[in-house]
Amino acid sequence: MVKTEIYDRCYIKDEKIEKIGNIRHGFTTAKGGFSTGRIKGLNLGFRVGDDKESVIRNYRAAAADLELTYENMVLARQTHTDNIRVVTKADCGKGLTRESDIFDTDGLITNEKNIPMVIFSADCIPVLLAAKDGNAVGAVHAGWRGTEKKIPKKAVRLMEKNYGVRPENIIAAIGPGIGPCCFEVGEEVAAQFDERFVIPKGGGKFYVDLWQANVASLLEAGVAKENISVAKICNKCREDMFYSYRAHREKTGRQGAIIEIAR
Secondary structure (H helix, E strand, C coil): CEEEEECCEEEEECHHHHCCCCEEEEEECCCCCCEECCCEECCCCCCCCCCHHHHHHHHHHHHHHHCCCHHHCEECECCCCCCEEECCHHHCCECCCECCCCECCCEEEECCECCCEEEEECCCEEEEEEECCCCCEEEEEECHHHHHCCHHHHHHHHHHHHHCCCHHHEEEEECCCCCCCCCEEEHHHHCCCCHHHEEEEECCEEEECHHHHHHHHHHHHCCCHHHEEECCCCCCCCCCCCCCHHHHHHHCCCEEEEEEECC
8 A cells, every 4th residue: 555645635545456557546534625624634424514515625626636537426325234336327426416326335336437436434444446457346335244244255246247357356455444453342243253353352342353354355255365455554543644433433524435447
């Protein structure tokens, strides 16, 4: 992963996806932007109490910085499911420039050009997927529920089914999200994960490694280990740079993970 700074804004990019050539992508941060009220920075969430016009300005800035097609951006109403939408030109602008019908959806895939797909996070794990030949991409929001349901694996399988992309030819980038250092849960949540990803803390509390749980999901789908990158940036530890619900509570915005086939 590499950091790109444009004006006072900052983005995280995956080096392997960047090398594909016709794919534009980025993990946004809270740095810079036009939100100035209770939520400050480059907030991309419309449902967190921020001023709508400020959020739109943030989208325009991110689109310009990352050379994305602003008016075609597609946003989903995420609800911690493993539902994935196959995105087409008919969806362009949904959730940003026009009304959307993409509800209860936490993953987006497409093989069409000039459709930036956006997923949001404030602690959850963002995953971007790209075929090595640049002909298909995906964006996945994996909270602990989506991680437990193995939504990255489902997205890879759907890319194979719909677009003929072999899993071993997919690059996967796991972006900034809450790390095993900070994702503390009770026994009920911890019990839903393989013990490989659970670290006892004591007192009935545990840490869960969502990063590695999502790596395992991708490996199960057939993605090659060398094609998986993990940012290893905990957004709660780096609350100065990222939005984190656990750190900021009611002052939490949303960063985005965005990907587009540019040509």
